[in-house]
Amino acid sequence: MLSLFLAACGGNSEGDSEGSGDSGETDTEQGSGDSGEEGASGQEYEEQTWRFITEETEGQVQYVYAQEFAKRISEKTDGAITIEPYEYGGLGSETDQVAALQDGAVEMAVMSPGFTGNMVKEGQIFALHFLFPESVEQTQEILNTSEALNTDLKAKYEEHGITPLAFWTEGATAWSSNDGLQEPSDFDGFKMRIQESPLMQESYKAYGASPQALSWSELYTALDRGTVDGQENPVFFIYDASFHEVQDTVTISNHNNYVAMTTVNTDWYNGLPEHVQKLIDETTQEMQDWIFKEQERQNSEYLEEMKNDTENPTEVIELTEEQRAEFKELALPVRDYYREEISTVNGEILDKLVEEIKAVTGE
Numbered sequence: 001m002l003s004l005f006l007a008a009c010g011g012n013s014e015g016d017s018e019g020s021g022d023s024g025e026t027d028t029e030q031g032s033g034d035s036g037e038e039g040a041s042g043q044e045y046e047e048q049t050w051r052f053i054t055e056e057t058e059g060q061v062q063y064v065y066a067q068e069f070a071k072r073i074s075e076k077t078d079g080a081i082t083i084e085p086y087e088y089g090g091l092g093s094e095t096d097q098v099a100a101l102q103d104g105a106v107e108m109a110v111m112s113p114g115f116t117g118n119m120v121k122e123g124q125i126f127a128l129h130f131l132f133p134e135s136v137e138q139t140q141e142i143l144n145t146s147e148a149l150n151t152d153l154k155a156k157y158e159e160h161g162i163t164p165l166a167f168w169t170e171g172a173t174a175w176s177s178n179d180g181l182q183e184p185s186d187f188d189g190f191k192m193r194i195q196e197s198p199l200m201q202e203s204y205k206a207y208g209a210s211p212q213a214l215s216w217s218e219l220y221t222a223l224d225r226g227t228v229d230g231q232e233n234p235v236f237f238i239y240d241a242s243f244h245e246v247q248d249t250v251t252i253s254n255h256n257n258y259v260a261m262t263t264v265n266t267d268w269y270n271g272l273p274e275h276v277q278k279l280i281d282e283t284t285q286e287m288q289d290w291i292f293k294e295q296e297r298q299n300s301e302y303l304e305e306m307k308n309d310t311e312n313p314t315e316v317i318e319l320t321e322e323q324r325a326e327f328k329e330l331a332l333p334v335r336d337y338y339r340e341e342i343s344t345v346n347g348e349i350l351d352k353l354v355e356e357i358k359a360v361t362g363e
C-alpha cells in the first residue's frame with residue numbers, strides 16, 4: 001500500500017521512508033538539491049521537498065490548508081522548499097495515513113484525532129460531547145492557547161512519533177439522518193457511523209445508538225444502502241461529500257466541534273535545523289486565523305447551498321436549548337468513562353482542559 005502511494009506521489013519509497021524513520025536523516029532534511037536559496041527572512045534554505053498528506057479532497061478545508069501552507073513556505077524560502085499537498089485517496093484509509101506519517105513516508109499531515117483513537121488514548125478527548133463551548137470562536141481560542149492540549153496532549157502524541165503543531169476547528173459537527181435526530185430517543189438502535197475511536201463509540205452508546213467505525217471513503221455508499229443510518233460532520237463536509245444526497249435531514253446540534261491537527265513526523269522535525277523548525281512553527285501559527293476564516297466561509301456557504309438545493313432537498317433542523325440539554329445530560333457521564341477507562345493519566349488532561357475552558361467562557 002505504502003509503495004503504491006509513494007509511486008503515485010512520485011516519491012522514492014526506499015530512500016524516503018528509510019531515511020525519515022529512525023535515524024532522522026531524510027532526503028528532505030539533507031536537501032535534495034545542491035544549492036541553497038536565501039529566503040525572504042535572509043536565511044539560507046537547502047532545496048528540498050516535503051510531502052503533506054490530508055484526509056480531504058480538492059477544495060475541502062484540510063486540502064486548501066495544505067495548499068496555503070505550501071504557498072507560504074515557498075514564498076518565505078524563495079522557492080527553495082517545496083511542499084506537495086496530497087488529497088485523501090492515495091493511501092488507503094485515514095489510519096493508513098497516520099502510519100505513513102509515523103513511518104516518515106510523508107513529513108507532514110493534517111490528522112483527525114478520531115483516527116488515532118486506538119493508539120493515542122488521550123487524543124480521544126475531542127470525542128467528548130458538550131465539552132467545548134457552543135461558540136466556534138471560543139473553541140478556536142481554547143485550541144490555540146490550551147496547555148493541556150498544546151503541551152500535555154502533544155507529548156502523548158510524540159510518544160508515537162507524531163508531533164501536533166496546532167489544533168484547529170473545521171467547524172461545529174452536525175448530524176445527518178433520514179428521520180431527523182431531535183431527541184435522545186431518536187438514537188435508539190440508530191446505526192451511527194463513527195471514526196475509529198472507542199470514546200466516540202461510548203459517546204453514541206450513551207444516547208442508545210449502535211455505533212460503527214468506517215472510513216469516510218465508504219460512507220456515501222454505506223448511507224445509501226442503509227448499512228449505517230447517519231453520521232456526524234461539519235456542514236461543509238456533509239455537502240461537499242454529497243452525504244445530503246442520501247440523507248433527508250441535517251440536525252444543527254452543536255454537540256461538538258470537528259478538530260483537526262497539523263502534524264509532523266517527530267524524528268524528521270527534531271532533526272531539522274533550528275531556523276527551519278522556526279519557519280514551520282511560525283507558519284503554522286499564522287495559519288490558525290487563516291484556516292478559521294476558511295472553515296467559517298465554507299460552512300456558511302454550504303449551509304446556504306444545502307438549504308437552497310431543490311434537487312436534493314434536505315430538512316435543516318436546529319435543536320432548541322431544551323433538546324440540547326437532554327443530550328448534554330446523557331453526555332456528561334461519558335467524561336467519567338474517559339477518566340476511568342481511556343485516560344492513562346487519570347483524566348489529568350481533561351481536568352486541566354475543563355479549567356481552561358471555564359477561563360475562556362467565564363462559566
Ligand code: 6CS
Nearest residue numbers: 055056094216233237258
Ligand atoms: O468524517 C470523516 O472521517 C472526515 N471528516 C472530515 C471533516 N475530514 C476528514 C475526515 O476523514
